[in-house]
Amino acid sequence: GESVGLHLPTLSVQEGDNSIINCAYSNSASDYFIWYKQESGKGPQFIIDIRSNMDKRQGQRVTVLLNKTVKHLSLQIAATQPGDSAVYFCAENFASGSARQLTFGSGTQLTVLP
């Protein structure tokens, strides 16, 4: 069946460094890929999405890269800050009949070190 998974469960980076969080997906029919951030005690928060016909999209301090050849998605965070410490989930959005569904990966815990 379809699945979205992550290469690494945890990632520690020094404040000010760039972070790269990776994700593998298996559903080639997904229309969009999305990154969410979940801080402790809160619900996930949308960060950025990318359409399946694109390979790169930039936001504020974040860049998402999509490699459809190897079914790989990554989130790059520039100049990582303490407030970036959270669990990051990738998700894919695909049509399920007339409905849509988001399938989430298991998450990567990002810790920003002082």
Add this chain to the structure above:
Amino acid sequence: EAGVTQSPTHLIKTRGQQVTLRCSSQSGHNTVSWYQQALGLGLQFLLWYDEGEERNRGNFPPRFSGRQFPNYSSELNVNALELEDSALYLCASSRAGQSYNEQFFGPGTRLTVL
């Protein structure tokens, strides 16, 4: 603009009992989704409602059910609780007609089944 709210924040039940969780959508949103997040794991899609109709359902048994009210708030009902139902239950709202990528999550209800 009020965000997504959920009640209660915490709940303790015993095996075999029934529980109802509540979610108020963000203003202007007409779709609601429910997710189960077991400790340390990703989000598992449960249900999706749009204009009061169940549009999509995840791989969960029929004892998980819900509904969406005319004011777009929603309930999740779980019957015959089992120990493995212990999890954080998240609801998310979005505006129909958009890509559905950006869902606005509530803080969740932490359910513990003893």
